[in-house]
Amino acid sequence: MSSESLTSERILDTAEGVLRRHGIAKTTVVDVARALGVSHGSIYRHFPTKVSLHDAVAARWLARVADPLADIAHEDGPADERLRRWLRTLAEAKRRKVLDDPELFHTYHTLAEQARGVVDEHVRELTDQLTRIIRDGAAQGRYRVASPEAAARGVFDATVRFHHPAHSREWGHPGVDADFDVVVTMIQSALAASGAEGGERESGV
Amino acid sequence: MSSESLTSERILDTAEGVLRRHGIAKTTVVDVARALGVSHGSIYRHFPTKVSLHDAVAARWLARVADPLADIAHEDGPADERLRRWLRTLAEAKRRKVLDDPELFHTYHTLAEQARGVVDEHVRELTDQLTRIIRDGAAQGRYRVASPEAAARGVFDATVRFHHPAHSREWGHPGVDADFDVVVTMIQSALAASGAEGGERESGV
DNA sequence: GTGCTGACAAAAATCAAAATCTGTCATTTG
DNA sequence: CAAATGACAGATTTTGATTTTTGTCAGCAC
Numbered sequence: 001m002s003s004e005s006l007t008s009e010r011i012l013d014t015a016e017g018v019l020r021r022h023g024i025a026k027t028t029v030v031d032v033a034r035a036l037g038v039s040h041g042s043i044y045r046h047f048p049t050k051v052s053l054h055d056a057v058a059a060r061w062l063a064r065v066a067d068p069l070a071d072i073a074h075e076d077g078p079a080d081e082r083l084r085r086w087l088r089t090l091a092e093a094k095r096r097k098v099l100d101d102p103e104l105f106h107t108y109h110t111l112a113e114q115a116r117g118v119v120d121e122h123v124r125e126l127t128d129q130l131t132r133i134i135r136d137g138a139a140q141g142r143y144r145v146a147s148p149e150a151a152a153r154g155v156f157d158a159t160v161r162f163h164h165p166a167h168s169r170e171w172g173h174p175g176v177d178a179d180f181d182v183v184v185t186m187i188q189s190a191l192a193a194s195g196a197e198g199g200e201r202e203s204g205v
Numbered sequence: 206m207s208s209e210s211l212t213s214e215r216i217l218d219t220a221e222g223v224l225r226r227h228g229i230a231k232t233t234v235v236d237v238a239r240a241l242g243v244s245h246g247s248i249y250r251h252f253p254t255k256v257s258l259h260d261a262v263a264a265r266w267l268a269r270v271a272d273p274l275a276d277i278a279h280e281d282g283p284a285d286e287r288l289r290r291w292l293r294t295l296a297e298a299k300r301r302k303v304l305d306d307p308e309l310f311h312t313y314h315t316l317a318e319q320a321r322g323v324v325d326e327h328v329r330e331l332t333d334q335l336t337r338i339i340r341d342g343a344a345q346g347r348y349r350v351a352s353p354e355a356a357a358r359g360v361f362d363a364t365v366r367f368h369h370p371a372h373s374r375e376w377g378h379p380g381v382d383a384d385f386d387v388v389v390t391m392i393q394s395a396l397a398a399s400g401a402e403g404g405e406r407e408s409g410v
Numbered sequence: 411g412t413g414c415t416g417a418c419a420a421a422a423a424t425c426a427a428a429a430t431c432t433g434t435c436a437t438t439t440g
Numbered sequence: 441c442a443a444a445t446g447a448c449a450g451a452t453t454t455t456g457a458t459t460t461t462t463g464t465c466a467g468c469a470c
Contacts, residue, residue: 005413006413006414028460028461028462029461029462029463030460030461030462038414038415039414039415039416040415040416040461040462040463041414041415041416041463041464041465042413042414042415044462044463044464045413045414048463049462049463050461050462050463150383150387151387151391153384153387154384154387154388154391155391157363157366157384157387157388158362158363158364158388158391158392159363160365160366160372161362161365164371164372166369166371166372167365167369167371178355179358179359179362182355182356182358182359182362183359183362183363185395186356186359186363186391186392186395186396187363187391187395189394189395190390190391190392190394190395191391210443211443211444233430233431233432234431234432234433235430235431235432243444243445244444244445244446245431245432245433245445245446246433246434246435246444246445246446247443247444247445249432249433249434250443250444253433254432254433255431255432255433
């Protein structure tokens, strides 16, 4: 128990386990300390408040979502295939999480809800990845966009129903896969065609 | 007070007012009855449960959103202009509601949250309107889509961040207008170009 | 001295008793 | 007799007293 020294990492590992078992509402700092075999005062040496501990747990959870996506963003295959795969991987990861363990997903969702700053950073990271893919697509001559950053944000926004936890209730419904495909195909179509960002050249007449 | 006879309409009008003033949590059937100057038993003559009363209020609220949109859907101008205006009207209506009276908006959101069936019907109505516009666009030769229904659903989904209450917190942020324009432009672009629905003809490659 | 403890005050959560509300229905009213 | 009432049982919410938790910090231990 007291063999290893008490690090932030170790606290986070344990906190995650306790959170997983008890849910967010019933987890206290004292619980986490007890699970570690230390006094709760020690935890405040590593995290100034309980909320900051929650934020850190949320950040790790979000990182586990973002990491596999980063790989896709940094490959150098055809951008359109990577974009589709990136979006599907994101949606699929989220979907699996809810369907596998709704309880735990709800815990993390609540956690993330409160950790506004952490989520903002996460979204920035994801849109940066999208920007990279779209920029690659432009370099490859597959996409034609005025602003890759704006287009990336647009892609992220347009797919919000398939990755934002607020819509998780619908992810189990029968039609979602088809809905997802429609939206992704629209996105591909838009990026491949004229400017995906408010340039002067309006599509259609 | 007791001059008019007690109709469902009159109950709904009053319920809406009480809800507006007290919020959903603090509004009881007794409150509504008191505001009407009748006994609460009378209300159960028109609505079987408190929930059904809530549903009816939610339905009226949603109808007030859908009605102006129906006008746009039934015009016969150029579809792309109507689509853009339809989407902006929807987003703008929602946005005004939150910014004007967040308290009241929250009340209605909670109401709608619970009135699942009512919301489903509302969404069906809206996507039907979109289908009509897109079908018109196809007839006008402006849009090329394999399935107007699927495309309509795609358009609705892709703009979810701008009209779904779960995202209302962001509607006050500075960048949203630009974000909205990007997404709408992408949509126009996709509809104007190749099939907006999973046909065999993939965009790109 | 660095890292941890545990007692403490203030804040928040819990619990059970009391009050209120929902939904029913036999009775009253017009 | 159609429409409304109000007393009632069971469910839910409120209230306020009690317990638990958070976050601090003086001091202990290594």
